[in-house]
Amino acid sequence: MGSSLSSQVTVKVPAKVNLELRVGPLRDDGFHAISTVFHAVDLCDEVTVRSDRDWSCQTTGPFSDKVPNGDDNLAMTAVRLLARRAGIEEPLAVEIAKSIPVAGGMAGGSADAAGALLAADALLQTGFNKRELHSLASELGSDVPFALYGGTAIGSGRGEQLAPVLTKGSFEWVFALHHEGLSTPAVYAECDRLRGDDPVDEPVPGEGLMTALRAGDVDALARRLHNDLQDAACSLLPRLWDTLDAGIDAGALGAIVSGSGPTVAFLCADRSEALDLMVTLTAGKVADVVVSASGPVHGAHVIHDVRRR
Numbered sequence: 001m002g003s004s005l006s007s008q009v010t011v012k013v014p015a016k017v018n019l020e021l022r023v024g025p026l027r028d029d030g031f032h033a034i035s036t037v038f039h040a041v042d043l044c045d046e047v048t049v050r051s052d053r054d055w056s057c058q059t060t061g062p063f064s065d066k067v068p069n070g071d072d073n074l075a076m077t078a079v080r081l082l083a084r085r086a087g088i089e090e091p092l093a094v095e096i097a098k099s100i101p102v103a104g105g106m107a108g109g110s111a112d113a114a115g116a117l118l119a120a121d122a123l124l125q126t127g128f129n130k131r132e133l134h135s136l137a138s139e140l141g142s143d144v145p146f147a148l149y150g151g152t153a154i155g156s157g158r159g160e161q162l163a164p165v166l167t168k169g170s171f172e173w174v175f176a177l178h179h180e181g182l183s184t185p186a187v188y189a190e191c192d193r194l195r196g197d198d199p200v201d202e203p204v205p206g207e208g209l210m211t212a213l214r215a216g217d218v219d220a221l222a223r224r225l226h227n228d229l230q231d232a233a234c235s236l237l238p239r240l241w242d243t244l245d246a247g248i249d250a251g252a253l254g255a256i257v258s259g260s261g262p263t264v265a266f267l268c269a270d271r272s273e274a275l276d277l278m279v280t281l282t283a284g285k286v287a288d289v290v291v292s293a294s295g296p297v298h299g300a301h302v303i304h305d306v307r308r309r
């Protein structure tokens with residue numbers, strides 16, 4: 001992209017699955033208090049930011065037709081925010097090579113925002129420290145800070161407050177993607193509707209999940225997967241129930257809707273089981289696309305840095 005002489009930085013940034021998502025009451029600011037365990041998987045976008053004559057944002061890849069270009073793209077919002085806070089007016093061009101499903105509950109837009117923040121920060125040499133970048137990421141969205149950090153982490157508040165979690169080894173996943181997306185606010189609203197007037201407790205982490213992760217115990221992890229938004233996502237898209245069942249029938253150890261959905265995540269015993277499951281689910285046409293990925297992986301990190309000043 002661009003002239004070979006332009007300065008540009010490329011960042012690789014992962015998707016996430018929520019191993020646990022406990023949703024508390026609706027807060028006065030319109031967000032829900034949550035307790036979640038984010039887990040970064042090696043299904044990644046690459047975000048390139050370069051100096052240019054005008055501001056622009058373009059997306060390539062299989063999901064690019066579903067992503068807004070220009071100012072409506074969250075990555076564009078991110079670079080504009082960073083430049084403004086750094087007091088820099090130089091226009092930037094953003095290019096996203098997109099592999100993370102859109103509106104799939106895997107935080108693809110948040111990942112692009114985090115990637116764009118990091119790339120623009122490296123390009124412009126702002127001098128912002130990690131805490132300041134975290135704060136900018138929180139302004140962009142509840143899931144954006146986690147995409148900067150990656151690994152496995154507890155998220156609290158509205159998801160933006162993070163604490164790292166110790167894990168052993170890696171876990172093998174299969175993801176069933178649906179072309180139809182689900183809107184995150186609509187899924188939270190459906191969760192509230194299904195709960196009706198029932199009192200909702202402040203969310204707290206479930207027992208056993210941290211032990212399973214620390215021990216690298218995939219069977220125990222499969223039993224601890226939990227998502228309070230799952231019923232709401234399935235209520236809005238009932239065929240997700242069939243997708244969840246199909247994976248378990250085909251040998252997955254655990255199945256869960258990823259975040260606000262509609263992507264369904266299956267936890268497998270090992271890589272070979274994951275490949276077998278991928279073939280079975282693809283042949284059974286239970287989803288529009290089936291992919292495999294492992295986690296945890298690193299958060300946003302620079303993979304190319306060409307700066308000419």
Ligand SMILES: C[C@@](CO)(OP(=O)(O)O)[C@H](O)COP(=O)(O)OP(=O)(O)OC[C@H]1O[C@@H](n2ccc(N)nc2=O)[C@H](O)[C@@H]1O
Pocket residue numbers: 018021030031032033034036104105106107108110140141142143144157158159184185188258259260261
């Ligand atoms: C559900 C989760 C689980 O990790 O992600 P996805 O699965 O959609 O990727 C997150 O909570 C989504 O985070 P994110 O997509 O960053 O949401 P934001 O842009 O901050 O908020 C969009 C809207 O979602 C709702 N929202 C979001 C976070 C939260 N803790 N409570 C909410 O009620 C609000 O209606 C808010 O206006």
Ligand SMILES: Nc1ncnc2c1ncn2[C@@H]1O[C@H](COP(=O)(O)OP(=O)(O)O)[C@@H](O)[C@H]1O
Pocket residue numbers: 066067068072073074075096101102103104105106107108109110112113181182184260261
């Ligand atoms: N860079 C981006 N990538 C994906 N979606 C984006 C992006 N910028 C803005 N959007 C908008 O945000 C919506 C939610 O996107 P996404 O983050 O993929 O969902 P989810 O949080 O469910 O994973 C999309 O429908 C799209 O209109």
